[in-house]
Amino acid sequence: MSADTAIRHIHEQWHETVTRRDIDGLMALYAEDAVFESPLVRVARPEGGTGILEGRTAIRVFFEDGFRSPENGLGRWYRTNVVLSEGRQLAWEYPRETPDGDQIDLVEMIDLSANGLIAHHRVYWGWVGVGTLSRLLPR
Secondary structure, three states, rough: OOHHHHHHHHHHHHHHHHHHHHHHHOOOOOOEEEEEEEEEHHHOOOOOOOOOOEEEEHHHHHHHHHOOOHHHHOOOOOOOOEEEOOOOEEEEEOOOEEEEEOOOOEEEEEOOOOOOOOOEEEEEHHHHHHHHHHHHHOO
């Protein structure tokens, strides 16, 4: 699979599987030894988590927990079809401003392995997202 084909596949399928809450389809996109980084990991595991998950099993548990909590307000998932890529790295945005009002603003930054799977996934949060994260922190 060419890098361009892999990038298009991950861009389309990551969004599709998350919005359908298809855990098996989502996990099929990650390499066995993938790394996932997000401040939401730290919020979900305040007992000492670093915000970094290592391995598909740990990433799966994190998303399974998130899929069971649709009321957390983190899943409107409007995005444009703009994807930026260079080599085996891609990025896209879930913008704050949408046709239906504000949502959590995120940038997904993904590095692909040589076989076209997600090797490293980082999620960067904008100001609306940071405000939401702060409300989710235990008091």
